[in-house]
Amino acid sequence: MSDLAQSREKQERRNRWLLLTPALVILLIAASGPLLITLTYSFLTPGDYGGVEWRFSTEAWFNVIFQRDIFDDTLGFADAHLSILWRSVKLSLMTTIGAVILGFPTAYFIATRPPHSRDIWMLLIMIPFWTNLLIRTFAVMELIRNEGTVNSLLIWSGVIDQPIQILFTETAIMIGMLYVYLPLMVLPLYASMERLDFNLVEAGYDLYATRFAVLRRIILPLVKPGLIAGSILVFVPSLGAYVTPRVMGGGKQLMLGNLIELQFGQGRNWPLGAALSITLLAIVMVALIFYVRSAGREEVGHG
Amino acid sequence: MKTFLTTTALVAVASAALAEGELNIYNWGNYTSPEMIEKFEKEHDVKVTITDYDSNDTALAKIKAGGHGFDIVVPSGTYIPIFVGENLLMELDPSELSNHGNIDPQWMDVKFDPGRKFSVPWQWGTVGVTVNTAVYGGDINDAAIILDPPEELKGKINVVPEMNDVMGMAIHYVGGETCTGDKEVLKKVRDVLVEAKKNWLSMDYGNIEKYAKGDLAAGVNWNGASMRARDQNADIAFGYPKTGYPVWMDNAAILADAKNVDNAKLFVNFIMEPENAAMLSAFAKYANGIAGSEEFMPEEMKSAPEIVVPADLKSAAYIAETCPPEVSKIYTQIWTELQK
Numbered sequence: 001m002s003d004l005a006q007s008r009e010k011q012e013r014r015n016r017w018l019l020l021t022p023a024l025v026i027l028l029i030a031a032s033g034p035l036l037i038t039l040t041y042s043f044l045t046p047g048d049y050g051g052v053e054w055r056f057s058t059e060a061w062f063n064v065i066f067q068r069d070i071f072d073d074t075l076g077f078a079d080a081h082l083s084i085l086w087r088s089v090k091l092s093l094m095t096t097i098g099a100v101i102l103g104f105p106t107a108y109f110i111a112t113r114p115p116h117s118r119d120i121w122m123l124l125i126m127i128p129f130w131t132n133l134l135i136r137t138f139a140v141m142e143l144i145r146n147e148g149t150v151n152s153l154l155i156w157s158g159v160i161d162q163p164i165q166i167l168f169t170e171t172a173i174m175i176g177m178l179y180v181y182l183p184l185m186v187l188p189l190y191a192s193m194e195r196l197d198f199n200l201v202e203a204g205y206d207l208y209a210t211r212f213a214v215l216r217r218i219i220l221p222l223v224k225p226g227l228i229a230g231s232i233l234v235f236v237p238s239l240g241a242y243v244t245p246r247v248m249g250g251g252k253q254l255m256l257g258n259l260i261e262l263q264f265g266q267g268r269n270w271p272l273g274a275a276l277s278i279t280l281l282a283i284v285m286v287a288l289i290f291y292v293r294s295a296g297r298e299e300v301g302h303g
Numbered sequence: 304m305k306t307f308l309t310t311t312a313l314v315a316v317a318s319a320a321l322a323e324g325e326l327n328i329y330n331w332g333n334y335t336s337p338e339m340i341e342k343f344e345k346e347h348d349v350k351v352t353i354t355d356y357d358s359n360d361t362a363l364a365k366i367k368a369g370g371h372g373f374d375i376v377v378p379s380g381t382y383i384p385i386f387v388g389e390n391l392l393m394e395l396d397p398s399e400l401s402n403h404g405n406i407d408p409q410w411m412d413v414k415f416d417p418g419r420k421f422s423v424p425w426q427w428g429t430v431g432v433t434v435n436t437a438v439y440g441g442d443i444n445d446a447a448i449i450l451d452p453p454e455e456l457k458g459k460i461n462v463v464p465e466m467n468d469v470m471g472m473a474i475h476y477v478g479g480e481t482c483t484g485d486k487e488v489l490k491k492v493r494d495v496l497v498e499a500k501k502n503w504l505s506m507d508y509g510n511i512e513k514y515a516k517g518d519l520a521a522g523v524n525w526n527g528a529s530m531r532a533r534d535q536n537a538d539i540a541f542g543y544p545k546t547g548y549p550v551w552m553d554n555a556a557i558l559a560d561a562k563n564v565d566n567a568k569l570f571v572n573f574i575m576e577p578e579n580a581a582m583l584s585a586f587a588k589y590a591n592g593i594a595g596s597e598e599f600m601p602e603e604m605k606s607a608p609e610i611v612v613p614a615d616l617k618s619a620a621y622i623a624e625t626c627p628p629e630v631s632k633i634y635t636q637i638w639t640e641l642q643k
């Protein structure tokens with residue numbers, strides 16, 4: 001009897017694996033394949049005119065952080081790479097914080113509307129997504145350029161008499177990314193808030209909690225998963241952003257995505273580009289591990 | 304030799320049979336005159352398909368990968384030796400091309416393709432400085448406008464992110480040679496560029512509108528793009544830095560694995576016909592390197608200061624070259640430092 005059960009269980013397990021095989025194969029080829037190629041390339045020697053030569057070398061990895069001075073051959077930190085790395089992380093963090101500041105009240109506003117009108121508000125949040133990223137970025141550029149709408153309005157109303165140079169600065173990159181990725185913050189936040197039991201908020205007020213205490217002790221803990229998910233969704237694409245820094249930064253403020261493109265294009269150093277790509281991936285992984293950890297703790301807390 | 308003859312005979316037969324057919328051109332975007340293509344299609348009963356690319360590197364990578372299905376490609380002179388070195392281009396036989404003799408002598412024995420064995424001229428132009436003369440009234444034939452800008456231009460300068468052209472202009476500005484590996488010179492170049500960058504607004508492409516509307520007052524630019532900006536704003540002028548400015552040429556070539564070889568040969572020959580070359584120029588607003596095409600050119604291009612280089616500045620031109628990899632590597636490092 002137990003033998004029979006055992007063999008049936010065995011067969012079931014085998015079937016499960018068989019059914020999973022197509023998905024696993026696709027995952028293996030589509031997800032790890034390109035990654036493995038990138039990883040392999042990062043350990044090869046750059047070809048003279050792009051491409052790679054099949055000779056092992058760790059120079060690309062060395063060059064991610066260090067560089068030999070081209071003039072006096074002294075070893076030092078790769079100042080250019082590190083400052084681009086720092087700018088990427090800094091701007092992505094600022095974009096995330098900005099998205100929380102703007103996205104939180106927006107999501108709260110939508111979640112507190114009557115159910116039938118929420119869909120319309122959500123639709124308004126989604127509509128920009130129907131437009132191509134590049135076009136949206138150019139639209140922001142049109143707003144903030146020196147002769148653009150914002151500066152013209154400010155000059156017309158007499159607030160300033162010289163246009164403010166916003167375009168082609170780090171601020172411009174941040175504004176651009178904030179606009180483009182804001183919906184990614186609002187959506188998960190709204191999903192959390194929609195499930196929020198507003199009776200709890202009322203109960204808080206009944207117990208003489210201040211508005212701030214209600215926000216901090218009741219709303220925030222309950223929407224925390226949405227907040228973290230939204231932050232990750234904004235932070236990760238910001239880190240790898242290519243179009244926005246290219247258009248809004250005027251090619252003078254590179255971010256990691258642009259640096260990688262430079263290595264594969266005019267720089268003709270594919271291994272370094274590959275090593276930088278994996279560095280970017282590693283930073284994203286750290287962010288995700290942070291997410292999984294904090295989400296995991298959340299569950300334990302509730303359990 | 305015998306096989307060669309048989310092949311030619313076969314090709315001759317095939318070309319008669321394939322008079323109606325296809326041709327796939329892989330070229331820079333917005334660069335191929337539609338009127339000229341229409342004329343070619345009618346004349347030879349060939350269906351032409353054009354695919355765009357935006358950089359030499361993109362074109363090189365895609366063709367190297369294979370399976371592209373293109374017959375004709377139009378790389379810059381700096382990339383022709385790379386294409387040839389990778390065996391990507393088909394060797395041309397001038398005796399098969401009746402218009403080969405129309406190539407302007409100065410474009411015949413070019414360094415990147417001596418004797419024009421692999422490529423024929425498409426368009427050529429210069430990289431110089433675009434200046435809004437309403438903002439700056441001084442001498443515009445000076446790289447200092449970009450590299451040591453006067454007060455009134457600071458913060459209104461754009462530099463096209465073309466590493467070789469910008470590095471070249473700076474190298475000549477400090478007195479070096481094209482593709483120099485001299486560390487003393489390159490150190491000066493880096494210092495000049497890093498210092499100058501503080502006064503630049505952006506390093507970007509596609510600026511015709513911004514020059515015309517006054518967002519930009521000066522910049523490193525292509526002559527044709529500068530001419531288009533002048534069409535919209537008469538204050539825009541184009542200067543040729545007297546310390547040295549790069550001259551580039553894009554060249555049509557037949558790919559080694561082309562499927563429609565005969566049509567490709569017909570096309571290569573077709574664009575060397577002065578009248579057709581002039582059609583290309585009228586569209587793209589650059590000169591073409593085919594002798595005798597001038598008389599077919601639109602009137603405003605015959606005298607345009609962006610196209611007709613002043614006599615005293617002709618000698619300052621240098622032909623852009625492919626720099627050796629070890630030099631290129633240093634340039635990239637300086638360039639990354641500049642863009643960081």
